[in-house]
Amino acid sequence: MALSTPSTSFAELSSATRVEIDRALASYCQFGPKCPVPLAEAIRYSLLAPGKRLRPLLCLWGAEAVGGVSKAAMPAACAVEMIHAYSLIHDDLPAMDDDDLRRGRPTCHKVYGEAVAILAGDALQALAFEIVARDLRPAHVAARCAALLAHAAGPCALVGGQADDLDPDRAATAGALESIHARKTGAMLSVSLQLGAVTAQCASDAEAALADYGRHLGLAFQIVDDLLDVSGDAATVGKRVGKDESRGKLTFPGVWGIAESRRRAAELIDAAIGAIEPLGATAQPLEALARYVLERDR
Amino acid sequence: MALSTPSTSFAELSSATRVEIDRALASYCQFGPKCPVPLAEAIRYSLLAPGKRLRPLLCLWGAEAVGGVSKAAMPAACAVEMIHAYSLIHDDLPAMDDDDLRRGRPTCHKVYGEAVAILAGDALQALAFEIVARDLRPAHVAARCAALLAHAAGPCALVGGQADDLDPDRAATAGALESIHARKTGAMLSVSLQLGAVTAQCASDAEAALADYGRHLGLAFQIVDDLLDVSGDAATVGKRVGKDESRGKLTFPGVWGIAESRRRAAELIDAAIGAIEPLGATAQPLEALARYVLERDR
Numbered sequence: 001m002a003l004s005t006p007s008t009s010f011a012e013l014s015s016a017t018r019v020e021i022d023r024a025l026a027s028y029c030q031f032g033p034k035c036p037v038p039l040a041e042a043i044r045y046s047l048l049a050p051g052k053r054l055r056p057l058l059c060l061w062g063a064e065a066v067g068g069v070s071k072a073a074m075p076a077a078c079a080v081e082m083i084h085a086y087s088l089i090h091d092d093l094p095a096m097d098d099d100d101l102r103r104g105r106p107t108c109h110k111v112y113g114e115a116v117a118i119l120a121g122d123a124l125q126a127l128a129f130e131i132v133a134r135d136l137r138p139a140h141v142a143a144r145c146a147a148l149l150a151h152a153a154g155p156c157a158l159v160g161g162q163a164d165d166l167d168p169d170r171a172a173t174a175g176a177l178e179s180i181h182a183r184k185t186g187a188m189l190s191v192s193l194q195l196g197a198v199t200a201q202c203a204s205d206a207e208a209a210l211a212d213y214g215r216h217l218g219l220a221f222q223i224v225d226d227l228l229d230v231s232g233d234a235a236t237v238g239k240r241v242g243k244d245e246s247r248g249k250l251t252f253p254g255v256w257g258i259a260e261s262r263r264r265a266a267e268l269i270d271a272a273i274g275a276i277e278p279l280g281a282t283a284q285p286l287e288a289l290a291r292y293v294l295e296r297d298r
Numbered sequence: 299m300a301l302s303t304p305s306t307s308f309a310e311l312s313s314a315t316r317v318e319i320d321r322a323l324a325s326y327c328q329f330g331p332k333c334p335v336p337l338a339e340a341i342r343y344s345l346l347a348p349g350k351r352l353r354p355l356l357c358l359w360g361a362e363a364v365g366g367v368s369k370a371a372m373p374a375a376c377a378v379e380m381i382h383a384y385s386l387i388h389d390d391l392p393a394m395d396d397d398d399l400r401r402g403r404p405t406c407h408k409v410y411g412e413a414v415a416i417l418a419g420d421a422l423q424a425l426a427f428e429i430v431a432r433d434l435r436p437a438h439v440a441a442r443c444a445a446l447l448a449h450a451a452g453p454c455a456l457v458g459g460q461a462d463d464l465d466p467d468r469a470a471t472a473g474a475l476e477s478i479h480a481r482k483t484g485a486m487l488s489v490s491l492q493l494g495a496v497t498a499q500c501a502s503d504a505e506a507a508l509a510d511y512g513r514h515l516g517l518a519f520q521i522v523d524d525l526l527d528v529s530g531d532a533a534t535v536g537k538r539v540g541k542d543e544s545r546g547k548l549t550f551p552g553v554w555g556i557a558e559s560r561r562r563a564a565e566l567i568d569a570a571i572g573a574i575e576p577l578g579a580t581a582q583p584l585e586a587l588a589r590y591v592l593e594r595d596r
Binding site: 031032035036039040093096113114121122130134146147151159167 | 329330332333334336337338341384388391393394411412413414416417419420421423424425426427428430431432434436437438440441442444445447448449451452453454455456457458460461462464465477481
């Protein structure tokens, strides 16, 4: 494994950018009097909760990796985090995964009730598209980013993956599991990078390199997530652990075992890093992010 | 009142266009294998249910009224119906209005369960933005339409109105009621017209005329809706009636009485028709639609 860089790299590289992301997200949550107070509070509670901001970082660093400017990609970075936040709110609902804890705090519906939680998720999805369509420049970049983001959030990706994940009758194979995660998690990670590339208006081979990186990273990310559910503790992971097994949910460690899952995740991270090597020094933050994803399980 | 045209006008004018709208909507619901079957079925069940297609008609006829071509506006027309369908699915959920009947059929969650219903709504919202951003031309029209639609569907409009409507502590005044409906119903009716105008790339005074029409129509529409809840029967209205009163929900007949509500609705329809008079003969379908909205209560 090529894990020579110290594990602090990601923390060092991301801390300043994360402050900028959080500031931009907060600025997008200043609603006027037409937005009811409980709704605005629920949106802010979920969106501005402390988080790693992996998707916005992928978007901004993706843009920089292919010669773009992160400032121009910031609306897209905020939008991918909004879609992510909305999907977490809805996934946590009693009718879905029924979770009480998220990022170490009570879930949105626990604090604001189910109706407001559903509406906060709905509003965050709309807000994501408003920001992309309104604030990205020029118009053809805005339109393409909105279309890509909508596809990744739609019935053949994010929402479809979640629907299959909830289906008790789906096939219990590694292939079915990969297909679910490619849609439920992978599509949004990939599109985060892709929006960065589109805002940078880069060449198609650079965009393809980012897409390869994203595909490998997405699967590795989910394997590590499943490993954390088996081996992590709730305080570190920030949500209830062991829940996958207790629900009979299909997981990678369940299919491959822990050691083999770890080996495959490491292999995927190496492949992700290999994919962006041709981009040179501007891709270094993405390399650090990939290493960090693997090290979350350490 | 200027109600000289026979009430069949709307039916005559809309029937062929409605067939085209339904065909376009159905064509947008052909998902590939990545979309789980129950999700695809729930989306089609709700979106393709028989309906008046008022919002798509406003979009297409709005485009034609200001010199545009309805074919170019069709993706926008489908998108507004998708947002409408998603909002109905979520409004009907047990945590929200808890309705069993919609358009004369069991509601989405009654047929497919709550989880799939929530996801079908989420998917329809994403799909609406994908279609607008991807299929409208040129790119600046696509981007502007996506931004306008997202704003109308967002926390300061559609979602905010629904949140306030569910709030038992909101003020019980005609002003509060108008504010709720302007966001919950009016914003989507107005944006349907506005997207038509934007796709037609018309002059700003023509767009303003459509906006005036939409504002008056939207409020009249909601007054008539409340009147139908008081005086209609479930078979005609297609959903449970009398539910507003039984829930202590604020309504226009409750605030103004039935006769005064009827008078105001008629006044608003006259004002709506007056607003589009300068547009000439191309606005005739919109005039028929406005008369139809009033006559729904007859």
